[in-house]
Amino acid sequence: MAADTSQSVVKAADDGVGNDSAVRGRSRWTDSGNTGNTRNTRNAGGLRRALATHWYAWAMVAPVVLVLGVIIGWPLVRGVYLSLTDANERNVARDIGARHIDATYEFIGLDNYTAVLGDPVFLQRLVWTVVWTVACVSITFVLGLTLANMLNRQFRGRAAYRMALILPWAVPGFVSVFAWRFLFNRDNGILNKVLDGGGIAAVPWLDDPTWAKFSVIAVNVWLGIPFMMVALLGGLQSIPGELYEAAEMDGASAWQRFRHITMPGLRTVSMTVILLSTIWTFNMFPVIFLLTRGGPGDSTEILVTQAFREAFITSPRDFAVSATWGVLILLLLMIFALVYRRSLRKQGEVW
Amino acid sequence: MTSTRTRGSRSPLASVGLHATLVVASVIAVFPVLWILLTSLKPAQHAITTDFVKEPTLSNYTYLLESSHFLDWFLNSVLVAGVTTVLGVFIAATTGYAVSRFKFPGMKPLMWTLLITQMFPMAILIVPLYNLMGQLGLLNQPVGLIITYLTIAVPFCAWMMKGFFDTIPVEIDESGRVDGLNPFGTFWRLILPLAKPGLAVTGFYAFITAWGEVAYASAFMVGDENLTLAGGLQTFVTQYTSNWGAMSAASVLIAIPAAIFFVFAQRHLVAGMTAGATKG
Numbered sequence: 128m129a130a131d132t133s134q135s136v137v138k139a140a141d142d143g144v145g146n147d148s149a150v151r152g153r154s155r156w157t158d159s160g161n162t163g164n165t166r167n168t169r170n171a172g173g174l175r176r177a178l179a180t181h182w183y184a185w186a187m188v189a190p191v192v193l194v195l196g197v198i199i200g201w202p203l204v205r206g207v208y209l210s211l212t213d214a215n216e217r218n219v220a221r222d223i224g225a226r227h228i229d230a231t232y233e234f235i236g237l238d239n240y241t242a243v244l245g246d247p248v249f250l251q252r253l254v255w256t257v258v259w260t261v262a263c264v265s266i267t268f269v270l271g272l273t274l275a276n277m278l279n280r281q282f283r284g285r286a287a288y289r290m291a292l293i294l295p296w297a298v299p300g301f302v303s304v305f306a307w308r309f310l311f312n313r314d315n316g317i318l319n320k321v322l323d324g325g326g327i328a329a330v331p332w333l334d335d336p337t338w339a340k341f342s343v344i345a346v347n348v349w350l351g352i353p354f355m356m357v358a359l360l361g362g363l364q365s366i367p368g369e370l371y372e373a374a375e376m377d378g379a380s381a382w383q384r385f386r387h388i389t390m391p392g393l394r395t396v397s398m399t400v401i402l403l404s405t406i407w408t409f410n411m412f413p414v415i416f417l418l419t420r421g422g423p424g425d426s427t428e429i430l431v432t433q434a435f436r437e438a439f440i441t442s443p444r445d446f447a448v449s450a451t452w453g454v455l456i457l458l459l460l461m462i463f464a465l466v467y468r469r470s471l472r473k474q475g476e477v478w
Numbered sequence: 479m480t481s482t483r484t485r486g487s488r489s490p491l492a493s494v495g496l497h498a499t500l501v502v503a504s505v506i507a508v509f510p511v512l513w514i515l516l517t518s519l520k521p522a523q524h525a526i527t528t529d530f531v532k533e534p535t536l537s538n539y540t541y542l543l544e545s546s547h548f549l550d551w552f553l554n555s556v557l558v559a560g561v562t563t564v565l566g567v568f569i570a571a572t573t574g575y576a577v578s579r580f581k582f583p584g585m586k587p588l589m590w591t592l593l594i595t596q597m598f599p600m601a602i603l604i605v606p607l608y609n610l611m612g613q614l615g616l617l618n619q620p621v622g623l624i625i626t627y628l629t630i631a632v633p634f635c636a637w638m639m640k641g642f643f644d645t646i647p648v649e650i651d652e653s654g655r656v657d658g659l660n661p662f663g664t665f666w667r668l669i670l671p672l673a674k675p676g677l678a679v680t681g682f683y684a685f686i687t688a689w690g691e692v693a694y695a696s697a698f699m700v701g702d703e704n705l706t707l708a709g710g711l712q713t714f715v716t717q718y719t720s721n722w723g724a725m726s727a728a729s730v731l732i733a734i735p736a737a738i739f740f741v742f743a744q745r746h747l748v749a750g751m752t753a754g755a756t757k758g
Contacts, residue, residue, distance in 0.1 A: 177583060183661040187576035188588060190569045191636055199595055199629050202606035209605060219609060274503060277496055284497075291504035297740035298511055298733045299690040301708045305715060305729060306510045309517070309722055317513060349506070357744070410599040413692040417712070434601035438608070439697045446605045453602030460597050 210239055210450035216443040232447070239451040248425075248433075249455075255340075256409065256429040263347045263408045264401060270348065271355030276389070278356070279363045296353035304417040307346045308333070311418075336426035339419050343427050347414050351407075355400055362396035363389065402467060406460060430456050511733070514726045522723030538727035548728055550703040551710035558623045558706060559688035565624070566631030567639075567681045571673075574639025575665050579651060595633040600693045603629060608697060618704045626694050631684040638683065642676030643669065679746040682739055689736060707732050 178185075214232040221228055243249050278289055295303060310316050311332035319329040332342045366388065374384050412431050415421060421428035421436065428436070430452060438449035488496070519534045522541070542548045577585055607626055608617070616622030646669060654664035670677075695708045702713070711732070714725040 181580070181582040184576045184580040184582040185584070187572040187661075187665075188584075191573040191632060192588070194569055194628060194632050195591065195595065198607075198625060199598070199603065199633075202603045202610065202629075203598075205606035205610075206602050220613065274500075277500060280496070282493070282496065288500045288504055292500075292507050293744060294507050294511055294737075296744070297737040299686070299707075299736050301690055301692050301711060302514075302729045302733050303510065305711055305725060306514045308715065309725070310510055310513065312720075349510075352507075406597040410597075410601075412600065413690075413708075416692060416696070431599050431601050434599070435604070435693060435697070438605050446609070449601070450605050453599060453605070456599045457602050460599070461594070464594075464597065 206450045206453055209447050210454050211236060212447050213238075214446040214450075216446070219446060239447055240455075243448065243451050243455065252428060252430050252433050253459075255427070259340075259344065259347075259429055260405055260408045262344050263351065263411075264404050266344070266348050267351040267355050267404060268397075268401060271352050272359055272393075274352070274356045275359035275363055276385075278360055293353040293357060295349055296357075300350060301413050301417055303350060304346060304414055307342075307349075308418055311342055333419055334423055336423060339423055339427050343415055343418055346418060347408065347411060350414065351404060355404065358396055358400045359393060362393045366392035398471060402464070405463070409460060409463075410456075430459075514729050517722065518726035518730045520723070522721070538723040539731070542724055542727050542731070546724060547702050547705070547710065548731070551705050551707050552731070554620060554699075554704065555689060555706040555708075558620050558627065559685050561620075561624050562627040562631050562688045563681045563685040566628055566635045566684045567677055569628075570632055570635035570680070571639050571670065571677065572665065573636040574641075575643050575669060577636075578640045578643035579648070580661075592633045592637050595629075596637065598629075604694065604697060607694075611698060617698055618700060623694065623698055623706070626698065627688045627691065630687055630691070634687070635680050635684055638680045639673070639676060642673055642680070646672050675746065679743055682743045686736060686740075 211234055212232045213235050214230070218230060218232040220230040274292060278285060278292075298306075310318050313319060313329060313331055313334055316332070318332065322328070322330060331338055333339050370388050370392075371384055374388060379387070409429075410431050411429070412435065415427055415429055415432050416435065419427045421432050434449050434452035434456065437445045437452060518538050519536070520538075521533065521535050522538055524532075573588075576582070577589060607629075611617045611619075611622040611626070614622075616625070650668055650672070651664050654668045659667065690708065692708045695706045696712070699705050699709050705713070707728075711725065711728055714721045714728065
């Protein structure tokens with residue numbers, strides 16, 4: 128029984144990865160559009176009727192709405208408010224022993240925003256964050272796609288390769304990052320020992336700004352490939368083999384088959400994984416925090432680690448400025464998601 | 479799925495290229511993990527050498543279990559991640575069902591909220607949550623971290639559960655209605671048992687997310703015995719001292735349970751995730 132259902136879940140999900148999800152998405156959109164219209168046309172007395180028809184649904188979503196409201200909504204509003212104040216470690220409400228000290232911070236309007244945006248540090252962080260995100264996502268995507276294509280062929284040892292290649296995914300991220308720190312160790316790390324064996328001078332992997340940037344990207348790519356590869360492999364397997372056979376009959380070259388069958392077939396799944404991994408990478412805290420702490424100096428600090436640094440590492444802790452960085456990050460991501468969605472729509476893909 | 483795909487047979491050269499590339503990629507994927515495993519078996523003072531294990535020893539593990547707070551950290555992590563998972567999945571399941579089956583006013587905004595909160599950087603919530611936990615006296619308490627992790631787990635579980643419920647045929651609900659069950663009864667008696675694999679996978683994912691979380695854990699938990707694993711591991715490798723032997727042994731102990739679960743769950747993980755994400 129359990130096995131049966133899990134099978135069907137996978138199958139249906141695999142289908143979803145392929146072609147039919149676009150159709151599904153579209154029908155859902157128009158459906159909910161219709162409900163919106165009918166709701167508008169029956170205003171009077173509609174509330175009671177709506178309550179009668181929908182109370183089941185509303186009761187079911189109530190716990191989540193409540194939880195989201197209390198532990199996400201409220202802190203969010205509070206975060207935006209804090210970004211408009213001068214709150215720091217010294218003037219927030221706190222208890223010292225039995226003595227309670229009330230908050231004394233004040234509303235200062237947009238001063239934090241002008242200060243952060245006017246500081247060249249913001250632009251530096253933003254540029255590096257964008258470089259980091261674009262580099263990580265594009266390298267991960269290209270390598271993931273290459274490996275997925277290789278694994279999608281028939282050959283001996285395929286299962287073993289697949290197992291080996293997804294191994295990094297099975298290890299908790301922070302453990303892997305420490306493992307890499309160990310390998311990157313300047314004086315005694317295995318990477319430098321191997322280079323030394325080949326007569327190459329030791330590389331300051333984490334101690335030189337440029338090498339540190341290279342290293343954090345390499346580690347993040349290493350961490351990201353398994354997900355990318357497996358997702359794309361799922362997409363590849365949902366492309367019907369007949370298409371390739373037909374193309375081969377017509378004399379299409381391997382490149383033409385890739386260009387005109389594989390890439391369009393992978394569209395939906397690529398769009399999704401690229402969006403997801405862009406957002407994840409943009410916010411990727413542990414890799415940078417644990418590998419370099421943003422260093423050497425501040426050369427690998429991205430926006431998220433900068434926000435963390437303001438509130439929890441610098442002294443005195445500056446809560447208001449940290450919240451300001453947080454709001455700015457959220458705005459940037461939302462703009463990105465909107466632009467991304469619009470560009471998909473323009474290409475006729477409703478997502 | 480497509481089992482026999484006849485293509486032009488590969489030339490021997492292409493075959494060599496294929497295997498060579500995959501071997502190199504596999505070595506890069508496996509090596510760091512394997513190296514940590516080997517290191518953990520070396521005597522601590524030789525940890526950083528490049529010799530293979532000459533005299534395998536479990537001394538790093540005994541040190542870890544007897545002379546460090548590793549067990550405390552481990553139990554803290556199990557507690558925090560476990561409770562987060564159970565609460566998160568429990569709260570999210572009904573919502574996933576409702577948005578999968580009913581069309582109701584407020585559904586679209588709710589779906590959008592669930593999606594958007596998934597891309598919230600922790601940077602925006604961490605300070606208000608930190609202050610809130612401070613005022614409630616929940617800093618350094620597992621409860622505080624659990625509440626915090628629900629902000630990550632709930633939207634994400636609801637979204638994934640919706641994907642799973644979508645794959646269960648609506649006819650089953652209809653037959654339940656015909657038999658006189660109300661929507662709650664249908665959900666509880668018919669759909670939830672069918673969705674068990676989905677619940678398991680969603681739960682696993684929530685668990686792993688909480689197990690591997692670093693930022694909140696680093697900011698909210700201080701004091702050696704209050705840390706979770708993510709914080710504890712950091713104490714072995716600070717800027718000035720590095721106990722690589724203990725670090726590697728701890729890494730192995732943290733990774734093994736996760737890896738075992740993972741092997742069972744990985745197929746469904748991707749499927750559930752991409753289904754949830756593409757069917758919005």
